[in-house]
Amino acid sequence: MPTPYSDATDSLFHYRSFTAFWLARTASSFGFQMLSIAVGWQIYSLTGSAFDLGLIGLVQFLPAVLLALPAGHIADQFDRRRVVLLGQATEWIAIAVLAGLTLAHRTDEILLLSLIFIISVARTLEAPSLQSMLPALVPPAILARATAANAASMQTASMMGPALGGLIYVAGPGVVYATTAALYLISILMVSRLRYDHAPPPRTPATFASVFAGIHFIRRRPDVLGVISLDLFAVLLGGATALLPIFAKDILHTGPWGLGLLRGAPAVGGLLVGFWLSRRSLERNVGKIMFASVAGFGVATLLFAFSTQLWLSLLALFALGGFDMVSMVIRGALVQLDTPDDMRGRVSAVNSIFINTSNQLGEFESGMLAAWLGAAPAVAVGGVGTLLVVGLWMAWFPTLRSRQRLHNG
Template sequence: MPPSSAPCPPDSLLQHRAYVAFWCARTASSFGFQMLAVAVGWQIYAITGRAFDLGLIGLVQFLPSVLLLLPAGHMADQFDRRRIVLFGQIVEWVAIVLLATLTLLHAVNEVGILLLIFTIAVAKAFESPSMQSMVPALVPPSLLPRAMAVNGSAMQAASIVGPALGGLLYVAGPGVVYAVSAVLYLIAATLVSRLRYEQTPPKREPATLKTLFAGVHFIRERKDVLGVISLDLFAVLLGGATALLPIFAKDVLHTGPWGLGLLRAAPAVGALLMSVWLARHSMERNVGKIMFAAVAGFGVATLIFALSKVIWLSLLALFALGAFDMVSMVIRGSLVQLDTPDAMRGRVSAVNAIFINTSNQLGEFESGMVAAWLGAVGSAVLGGIGTLAVVGLWMWMFPTLRRRQRLHVAPSTQEGEAQAQTV
């Protein structure tokens, strides 16, 4: 089973056995992927000694995640989502087994590793929208925010413990890391294969530009969904201070690698603890204001980190940044899923994933470019101020989102609010 460091779902979610199986499967594959990522980076750098090749690892993962997500979202709404997820995990498992076998036989090279990582990235691109769309069918709408928080806690635990565990196992060789990762993926695939999942029979449509971009059209028509997704896009795009952590550690805080490690871990620890709290406490009122407050808190934490000259205050700011980001993520993920009909969830999840992937990548690029002009501190300060400005502008542009009380709103209520806006 997945490592015990992943927090368990609360009692209310434990009653839904299908969700528990899904959660265990996702936790296992997440730990496996985090361990895999550490081993691949170390192995390629050991083979070539070129930093450029480390960038190629990111490139072969990024391209499929952007180029294939719209077709993957269309497939998620046309076919059995459980089978798509299962097929994706089996492909990933086979690629990892090949990677482990070639490594143990000393028959692996850089090109072979990159091709197998590309294969895994393609499979993940098709798996992701289906996996995201499955959650609302596994728990009642009232429990979806808690389920999203529990998912977040597992992801954060994997991002903290997985690399450390992978690094320890790497002492015995990269083949050992790949073998353990393959076992975790096999556990995940087995759990998904036995998962009892009910999906509304999809209405088969041919793949056209209209059906592929139906998710984009849907988001444009739903103001609350558009507001929450675009708010996250611009907040992450502007507030990417974490990309500059090596500069802050060395030149601002005057610490060494140990300090950089603490700085990198702080947001994940904040996010993990917040996700555990959210998994056991419901957000029943004022979710719109809570979300805007969380994004504003993200901006303030970015400003404090930018101006801090001592490591304890920087760690505290990054801890708060991660916690605020988790609140925003849970509200965004729950609202998008609950406001989207099941027949559209795959395509909407795909568009949402494109926004998230793009904002993360471009956010790091933007922070680096601005830091080259204004310095790391100036870049982070500008990002924090920009995030606060976006919050104020979005509160004015999306008043129904600002006034939204609950995550789950009945369709008739949404239609009434939409009509009220047009009067």
């Protein structure tokens, strides 16, 4: 397990708290990746309908967008650890029901989609509380390293979770769901043992102003606004991965095995850089490093667009994932450190809306542009657009460009 702690002055309290948090996130992330692969395969086996596969994405996307702001308000009004426990307990019950019904051969697509919807609602309501807990578990000076260690575990889950779920699926979808339920139970146990000191402010009724306070806060903080909007436009424009099947078949002239390598290359790059960042502190020039990383993301996108060799395309995607991890760690730590604790839930909720929306719209933008221009020109336009955004954001957010440290305090 990667650990961001190496100095003798780091307290045992912080180490144990972060370890429990890291184990909880790793277990639940692996479980969710396994769940996703099993549900998709099972629904397609039952119906043979591509439309039903699309519905899986819809029942997950709608709660993520519609409930994110109320979830942020909840995170700032209640004990975050309890909110996370309630959300994960709800997910565990739904997964356990899914496992039981599947093992009893009493499932259909409506029931599967309904349970996935319940899980998605619980995940959405839990997410801002979970994201806001990390700054209270580690000292500010090593938050970036803790963020990198956490991101590396997420990358590992996204790489290995689907493969593990597919392997276990040989024994039947019910076995995958039972395994997922066991992983969620581990996560619940870790969160319940977490020593997390958070005194929520006196509760106030949910009003339009309080629910949307995260948006108003971001607008008043140039560095936070710059970081979140940079992430939004970089993801919107850098949608190369959505077109990988076209590149694999028509440009690189490879088969499914080549497509698998292409899909895995960004995750491998991100994982290795995440491990490296988890053991090193970012002490100076964090603004310039972040902008350079996003620019590197754009250059790697351009290299991929013009490559006609599999090895060069893999190298470009590997670099793309690495650059994205650097900027993601800096962005994530900076937003958390520049946000007071009583606002972190609502700011995290706004950030998650931007991320979810930009991912979906980025894939749509890439597909539409590829239909008009072709796959390679569409990706090249995205790479050039990313570089233009970096230049504009450096001019529009000078304090972010010149920022030296993640923690200004």
